[in-house]
Amino acid sequence: MSNTSVNPADIYGLARHYRFQWEEAQQCYVLLYPEGMVKLNGGAGEVIKRADGSKTVAEVVQQIEAAFPGVPDLQSDVMAMFELAVEKSWLEKRN
Amino acid sequence: MNQVANNGVAAFQTHTQPLWLLAEVTYRCPLHCAFCYNPTDYDKHTQNELTTEQWLQVLRDARKMGALQLGISGGEPLLRDDIEDLVAEAGQLGYYSNLITSGVGLTEKRIAEFKRGGLDHIQLSMHDITKEINNFITDTNTFALKHKVAAMIKGHGYPMVLNVVIHRYNIGHIKEILEMAEDLGADYVELANTQYYGWSLVNRSQLMPTKEQIDHAEKVTNEFRAKIGKKMQIYFVVPDYFSDRPKKCMNGWGEVFMIVTAEGTVLPCHSARVLPNMTFPDVKEHGLEWAWKDSPAFNKYRGDSWMKEPCRTCPEKEKDLGGCRCQAFLLSGDAESADPVCTLSPNHHIIEKAIEDAKNPQLQSQPIVFRTDKNSKRIIGGELKDRVEEFHALP
Ligand code: SF4
């Protein structure tokens, strides 16, 4: 049950003790943490990669829109990804 | 500390790539835990450990094959003085690495070196809030040391991951154990109900709690979890004897986990050596790649083509893949049968009997056979027959 609400002005960074890296063998981004790991599909990886504690959610949306021109509904996809990542404790709010 | 840390991991079907490498670098251990999963004949495996150079090669090869989580375990891995070298290599290679330890042998000097080398976390085993039970169940005087080590781990900025094996002697203290974990600043706590392999199987009637105790422990855990929120992640590993369906053991045979033992045997799970008519590959002879992809042992129970009824036509077979092969063999003598934990298994009565036996005061009062070199030699030599004869693979 999600009661997290992500705002465009929020700044998120990777949660403490998490590691995010590109895996050549799997051809995907992964999140690694004590007791587990998650493989991220393309879109999720692009979001987490940019959530580096320096940009607001709105800036991440802009960057992704710029990187993938012409893809519809990016804003809502990115917001949904942030919500999921916060709910799962992958990302932490920094502001 | 020999515990599987696969909780919270989504099951990925790779068929071609191992994701987790568990390096059981030694079977020597200063502790003598009554619930140890190590083989009861471990004394045979304490010679001929792989050299540092051989371990480094294992790390490189597994990483090339796709492994990214590394557990350094044992026995007590810190009994080797080259863990620093392994950690540094793992850091270079980009593993997410974990040292699984009882804490014995961890010093300021060593932990600083691990930090420099890039070790990502340390999983410490804790046993109870009382000194008496800690010292009883491990058959050592290690209570104070564990608290000291916990502080050291925290002090070096590591995530604090506590693993607590749950059994009859500490199951009544779950709330207090969780409070202790909170006081120690734990980030993750794994409450691992004892699974019955190796020494814990020999001591099953002495260790197994009742269903009521487990239900209560789970309730207490849920209450604590609700109170503490995200500050501390708590995993409660449900004991399979008390469920209707078996666990999907190791997320599937040869799917994601690869274990290399102290002498270089490559295994798909901790206790696979108990299985009959199987030759597990030796990393020194065949290398990891062949072991994982081509060895008959790794292919034997991949997928579901090996299954018999009731599993073969069971609509749930993809969920649990018929459970644990080792448990099926140890309890029923048939490695290809359904895990007796399953209520659909024709051998399910074995589990029911074990649960009844654990309530039998006469069996309960038998002495615990602690994991010691001496007891291992006795079991290898055919002693302690009355304690091992119902389990098919234990000598
Ligand atoms: S005796 Fe205890 S500490 Fe040593 S390997 Fe077994 S469970 Fe781990």
Ligand code: SF4
């Ligand atoms: S019958 Fe076999 S496959 Fe079906 S649920 Fe039981 S163990 Fe799993």
